[in-house]
Amino acid sequence: MAFAMMCTVAFAQEKRVTLTQAGTLSSQIAAEEKLNITNLSITGPINGTDILFIREMAGAGKEENLSTTGKLTHLNLQAANLVNGGDSYFFVQKNGSKKGYNIAEDNLVDHYMFYGCDKLVNVTLPANTLKINNYAFFGCKSLASITIPASVDYLGDYAFAKCEALKKVEIPASVNNMGNAAFNSCTALETATFDKDCEITNIRRKTFEGCTALKTVKLPSTVESLGLRAFANCSSLSSFTLPASFIEKASDTFEDTPIKNYYVEDGIEGFAAVDGVLYNEDLSTLLLYPVARTDQSFTVPENVMAIGEQAFFGATNLKSVKLPSRLTNILELAFAKSAITEIEFPAELTSIDSEAFSNCRSLTKATFKGGISGIGAKAFSATRLKEVKFNEMNAVPELGRQTFFTLNRDLKFYVPDAKIEAFKQAIVSANASNEGRYEVLGLSATGISNVQNTDAAAEVSRFNAAGQRVSAPVRGLNIVKMANGKTVKTIAR
Numbered sequence: 001m002a003f004a005m006m007c008t009v010a011f012a013q014e015k016r017v018t019l020t021q022a023g024t025l026s027s028q029i030a031a032e033e034k035l036n037i038t039n040l041s042i043t044g045p046i047n048g049t050d051i052l053f054i055r056e057m058a059g060a061g062k063e064e065n066l067s068t069t070g071k072l073t074h075l076n077l078q079a080a081n082l083v084n085g086g087d088s089y090f091f092v093q094k095n096g097s098k099k100g101y102n103i104a105e106d107n108l109v110d111h112y113m114f115y116g117c118d119k120l121v122n123v124t125l126p127a128n129t130l131k132i133n134n135y136a137f138f139g140c141k142s143l144a145s146i147t148i149p150a151s152v153d154y155l156g157d158y159a160f161a162k163c164e165a166l167k168k169v170e171i172p173a174s175v176n177n178m179g180n181a182a183f184n185s186c187t188a189l190e191t192a193t194f195d196k197d198c199e200i201t202n203i204r205r206k207t208f209e210g211c212t213a214l215k216t217v218k219l220p221s222t223v224e225s226l227g228l229r230a231f232a233n234c235s236s237l238s239s240f241t242l243p244a245s246f247i248e249k250a251s252d253t254f255e256d257t258p259i260k261n262y263y264v265e266d267g268i269e270g271f272a273a274v275d276g277v278l279y280n281e282d283l284s285t286l287l288l289y290p291v292a293r294t295d296q297s298f299t300v301p302e303n304v305m306a307i308g309e310q311a312f313f314g315a316t317n318l319k320s321v322k323l324p325s326r327l328t329n330i331l332e333l334a335f336a337k338s339a340i341t342e343i344e345f346p347a348e349l350t351s352i353d354s355e356a357f358s359n360c361r362s363l364t365k366a367t368f369k370g371g372i373s374g375i376g377a378k379a380f381s382a383t384r385l386k387e388v389k390f391n392e393m394n395a396v397p398e399l400g401r402q403t404f405f406t407l408n409r410d411l412k413f414y415v416p417d418a419k420i421e422a423f424k425q426a427i428v429s430a431n432a433s434n435e436g437r438y439e440v441l442g443l444s445a446t447g448i449s450n451v452q453n454t455d456a457a458a459e460v461s462r463f464n465a466a467g468q469r470v471s472a473p474v475r476g477l478n479i480v481k482m483a484n485g486k487t488v489k490t491i492a493r
């Protein structure tokens with residue numbers, strides 16, 4: 001009994017097939033045709049058995065390392081229906097055994113369905129597709145065009161990863177969730193556009209990582225968070241606009257991506273962009289400096305009190321930064337791998353977090369104008385510091401492990417004469433500097449008079465983050481009132 005009728009167009013390389021029963025595609029295409037057809041259109045139901053047949057037509061097999069000489073480049077499934085059942089179309093080695101995949105539910109482009117079909121150039125999916133699951137098109141290296149149907153609400157992990165010929169993608173309004181790395185390493189992808197009515201809220205980790213041709217991405221206004229390395233190593237992406245609902249990003253969202261300007265959508269809360277630099281809403285924290293700028297110097301605005309995590313990370317053109325007098329905190333990796341040559345810290349600065357200046361290979365001099373409370377682990381590691389000067393030191397700062405493990409062998413610390421021994425002990429206790437490669441000297445050795453501690457700079461009272469008075473430093477935020485009228489915030493670890 002015939003389960004299908006077939007219409008063959010003028011050229012043998014093209015085929016149109018109408019099926020009435022799933023699993024019968026192989027009976028409608030002759031063995032001698034199977035590996036020579038370049039264009040295939042299917043109407044009717046197809047299951048896992050048919051998908052395996054299509055994979056073989058497209059040069060792939062049922063395991064990652066199996067291939068055929070199939071020539072299928074254009075696959076039109078718009079009028080097809082994906083249905084549950086049939087044989088497994090792909091096997092993956094897991095925990096010492098092979099796991100087979102077929103279509104688990106109707107209307108799913110399911111896990112690994114077209115994995116490694118590197119002959120496919122164009123695919124049109126069934127109009128009623130609901131989800132495109134994990135690794136569905138992973139490694140389809142020739143895939144240049146894909147239309148995501150307006151019925152799809154989910155794109156799975158690595159769904160289109162390593163589709164190295166894909167130049168543009170349009171995400172329909174129906175998509176409300178995307179997995180990790182959905183378009184990771186799509187090296188030809190230039191444009192990613194989300195429908196204006198799309199309500200997706202998260203761009204998850206590694207979604208566009210390694211999309212080295214990506215120049216334009218327009219996120220929907222509903223996006224609230226950007227995940228780990230979501231846009232890392234996008235070497236052609238020079239500007240980025242934060243959507244109106246944006247709340248947070250990971251510290252390495254844009255790592256190794258040459259952003260020159262950040263912008264914010266109208267209506268955004270909690271953030272502001274000034275001259276392409278990203279701040280929090282009241283401009284008290286500098287969050288992101290566009291590290292691809294060619295400017296060699298930058299003056300942080302006077303109202304800034306904190307430099308955010310990785311704010312200047314990898315700013316390889318930036319040689320000089322002037323910090324504001326109100327600055328109190330510099331967070332983790334804030335200036336790591338930048339090109340600054342020397343830095344002067346204002347008197348109000350209370351803490352520098354771990355690795356804040358690590359791998360600043362051109363940094364040779366650091367000067368502290370005031371009495372800093374703490375410097376985190378590896379804060380100045382792998383720098384070329386020759387001189388660190390503390391013009392004031394009410395108390396010896398708490399030093400983290402390997403804080404000053406530098407690349408030089410002749411690092412000199414200058415501290416108030418009365419603090420020399422205490423500072424030496426602090427370095428030894430914390431293993432803060434390379435043994436035998438540093439020297440602690442008094443400020444008098446520089447010809448500068450010591451700035452002595454006075455009652456005017458003494459601590460009067462101390463409070464924890466809840467506003468409760470404490471008699472000694474407590475873990476976390478400490479609010480210290482000084483005799484000179486100043487209030488200083490410090491972080492104790």
